[in-house]
Amino acid sequence: MKTTIRERLLELADENYRTFSASLIPNIGNVLGVRLPELRKLAKAIAKGDWRSYLASADNDYFEETMLQGMVIGYAKTGVEERLRLVADFVPKIDNWSICDSFCVGLKFAGANKPRVWEFLQPYLRSDREFEIRFGVVMLLDYFVDERHIGDVLQRLAHIRHEGYYARMAVAWALAECYAKFPELTMSCLEAGELDDFTYNKALQKIVESNRVDAESKRIVRAMKQKAVKARSLRGG
Incomplete structure (x- = not known):
């Protein structure tokens, strides 16, 4: 049998x-x-x-x-379109960070099909569902943190609004990845003030924890976190 x-x-x-x-x-x-x-x-x-x-x-x-x-x-x-249909069918089954992140890292075809996959990801980045957002964000950090897409990636990350812990942590993780590769552009995004306090502080924390960020940059980022804490206390937050 x-x-x-x-x-x-x-x-x-x-x-x-x-x-x-x-x-x-x-x-x-x-x-x-x-x-x-x-x-x-x-x-x-x-x-x-x-x-x-x-x-x-x-x-x-x-x-x-x-x-x-x-x-x-x-x-x-299989081909790109059939695989994307399979991905779309699978995403609603994601209910935890482990399945989400392992799934994304296995979608290697995205690297060779960036224009089509970028288009496919946009609705997920605008979703009101926590793990749909996480899926979209992890796909960005896995395949689109490059010179061609960094500006668009940072713009998308800065405008994600969701209270879900795993959605916001994904954004923070992605921002740390962006900073490791494109520190000046990412710093401008962080300083623009569009992120919620939780995501902003978690992004700073992950940057400081990164082995790919130099000591002087970490010193500057730590100071940014201290400034944010002080500002929040002044306004009673």
């Missing part, structure tokens, strides 16, 4: 890793504990076969079942 995908996932589950992994993803109680290298190996095997049938009937009861689908979409051999 042929082993089902779920049976294979259950075979690969590691209780110690399940405890560790679940602790990193709040509000998720359906983790089996399959390590990412094992998931990738399984995804590659599925992608070599009838992956369309798999995606059409795949279950989403467990965290790893959803993660696996995202990986298969990244590995599958």
Whole structure:
């Protein structure tokens, strides 16, 4: 009898890793504990076969079942438009940062199809859903922090408005990535005053924590954070 995908996932589950992994993803109680290298190996095997049938009937009861689908979409051999349709179908299933970020990093086709993918991402950047925004922002930081797109990326990041923690943290992370590669342009964005206090301060924190930012720049950024704290206390915030 042929082993089902779920049976294979259950075979690969590691209780110690399940405890560790679940602790990193709040509000998720359906983790089996399959390590990412094992998931990738399984995804590659599925992608070599009838992956369309798999995606059409795949279950989403467990965290790893959803993660696996995202990986298969990244590995599958198909054209840009079909892959984008698969991405659009998958995004509503994203309900945590781990699936979101792993899914994005696996969409390598974006690097070779930037004009079309940029167009595709715009509705997500304007969404009112937390993980749709995070998906759009993580795609920007993974594939569009380059000389051609940096101005547009910073503009999009500065105008995202959402109270969701994971949406705002994604913006802060993206701004830190932008700063590491384009410090002057990103500094202008930070100084423009368009970001909410939480996102602004988290962006400064992530810049200071970055190994790609020099000590003098970190000193300046720390001073910006102190100035922001003082300003907030003066206005009673």
